[in-house]
Amino acid sequence: LCAYQTCLRLSRLTTDEKLKSAFAPFGQLLEAKVITDRVSGRSKGFGFVRYASLEEAETARQEMNAKFLDGWVIFVDPAKQREQKPAPQPDTASSHAGFTINKTVGWCG
DNA sequence: GTTGAGCGTT
Numbered sequence: 001l002c003a004y005q006t007c008l009r010l011s012r013l014t015t016d017e018k019l020k021s022a023f024a025p026f027g028q029l030l031e032a033k034v035i036t037d038r039v040s041g042r043s044k045g046f047g048f049v050r051y052a053s054l055e056e057a058e059t060a061r062q063e064m065n066a067k068f069l070d071g072w073v074i075f076v077d078p079a080k081q082r083e084q085k086p087a088p089q090p091d092t093a094s095s096h097a098g099f100t101i102n103k104t105v106g107w108c109g
Numbered sequence: 110g111t112t113g114a115g116c117g118t119t
Contacts, residue, residue: 005116005117007115007116007117009113009114009115009116010112010113011112011113012111012112013110013112033117035116035117035118036118038118043112044116044117045112045113046113046115046116046117047117048116048117072112072113073113074113075113075114075115077114077115077116079116079117080116082116082117
């Protein structure tokens with residue numbers, strides 16, 4: 001992975017600009033987004049920020065965790081990937097030696 | 110004008 005995502009629990013008054021301006025000086029902010037409700041179009045009360053390296057995310061976490069933002073103490077936590085990995089199922093093809101038919105796996109070209 | 114233990118529209 002080339003980026004570290006961070007989940008933020010913040011005030012409803014906080015917007016993307018406030019989030020970006022609040023977490024920008026701590027590192028290279030690749031993405032700063034406040035989750036808003038699709039129906040009401042207002043903030044859900046949390047957002048996400050993505051940094052280019054881990055130390056930047058750690059610095060932002062240590063500097064902005066449990067700090068005041070828009071009159072509200074926010075929480076900074078590592079976020080889970082939105083794209084969860086498909087399932088790293090172990091291939092049992094090589095386990096059954098002898099019964100393995102020539103399965104075409106790994107044809108990248 | 111509302112708020113808090115958790116996770117998002119590409």
